[in-house]
Amino acid sequence: MSEREIEELKKLLKGTLDPEGDAELRRDLWPAMLQRLDARPVLVPWWDWALLAAVIAVFCFFPGVIPALFYHL
16 A cells, blocks of 8 residues: 555545544443343243243253264363
8 A cells, every 4th residue: 555545545444434533422322232231121032932942852852962962162
Protein backbone atom coordinates (compact mmCIF):
# COMPACT_ATOMS: atom_id res chain seq x y z
CA MET A 1 0.00 0.00 0.00
CA SER A 2 1.17 3.46 -0.75
CA GLU A 3 1.49 6.23 1.81
CA ARG A 4 -1.56 7.99 0.36
CA GLU A 5 -3.69 4.84 0.74
CA ILE A 6 -2.50 4.35 4.31
CA GLU A 7 -3.38 7.95 5.17
CA GLU A 8 -6.85 7.56 3.59
CA LEU A 9 -7.39 4.37 5.57
CA LYS A 10 -6.37 6.09 8.81
CA LYS A 11 -8.74 8.96 8.02
CA LEU A 12 -11.62 6.56 7.35
CA LEU A 13 -10.96 4.57 10.52
CA LYS A 14 -10.81 7.69 12.67
CA GLY A 15 -14.07 8.91 11.13
CA THR A 16 -15.93 5.72 12.04
CA LEU A 17 -14.89 5.62 15.70
CA ASP A 18 -16.70 7.62 18.34
CA PRO A 19 -14.69 10.48 19.81
CA GLU A 20 -13.11 9.65 23.14
CA GLY A 21 -14.20 12.90 24.73
CA ASP A 22 -17.87 11.80 24.65
CA ALA A 23 -17.39 8.65 26.75
CA GLU A 24 -19.99 9.56 29.38
CA LEU A 25 -23.35 7.80 29.21
CA ARG A 26 -26.36 9.98 28.52
CA ARG A 27 -28.48 8.17 31.13
CA ASP A 28 -28.32 5.42 33.71
CA LEU A 29 -28.88 2.02 32.07
CA TRP A 30 -29.51 -0.03 35.22
CA PRO A 31 -33.22 0.87 35.68
CA ALA A 32 -33.90 -0.06 32.06
CA MET A 33 -32.10 -3.36 32.57
CA LEU A 34 -34.16 -4.16 35.67
CA GLN A 35 -37.34 -3.32 33.77
CA ARG A 36 -36.38 -5.68 30.93
CA LEU A 37 -35.59 -8.48 33.37
CA ASP A 38 -38.95 -8.07 35.10
CA ALA A 39 -40.93 -7.66 31.88
CA ARG A 40 -40.76 -11.13 30.37
CA PRO A 41 -40.45 -14.53 32.01
CA VAL A 42 -38.05 -17.14 30.70
CA LEU A 43 -39.95 -19.46 28.40
CA VAL A 44 -38.56 -22.83 27.43
CA PRO A 45 -39.87 -24.21 24.12
CA TRP A 46 -41.56 -27.61 24.10
CA TRP A 47 -38.89 -29.13 21.85
CA ASP A 48 -36.24 -28.48 24.49
CA TRP A 49 -38.28 -30.53 26.97
CA ALA A 50 -38.75 -33.26 24.32
CA LEU A 51 -35.01 -33.33 23.64
CA LEU A 52 -34.27 -33.58 27.36
CA ALA A 53 -36.75 -36.45 27.70
CA ALA A 54 -35.15 -38.24 24.73
CA VAL A 55 -31.67 -37.90 26.24
CA ILE A 56 -32.89 -39.25 29.59
CA ALA A 57 -34.60 -42.17 27.82
CA VAL A 58 -31.40 -43.00 25.94
CA PHE A 59 -29.43 -42.96 29.19
CA CYS A 60 -32.02 -45.22 30.85
CA PHE A 61 -32.32 -47.75 28.02
CA PHE A 62 -28.66 -47.69 26.94
CA PRO A 63 -26.49 -47.02 30.01
CA GLY A 64 -23.37 -47.99 28.06
CA VAL A 65 -23.64 -44.67 26.27
CA ILE A 66 -22.71 -42.77 29.43
CA PRO A 67 -19.04 -43.93 29.64
CA ALA A 68 -18.66 -43.38 25.90
CA LEU A 69 -19.99 -39.88 26.31
CA PHE A 70 -17.57 -39.14 29.16
CA TYR A 71 -14.72 -40.58 27.10
CA HIS A 72 -15.33 -37.99 24.37
CA LEU A 73 -15.47 -35.08 26.81
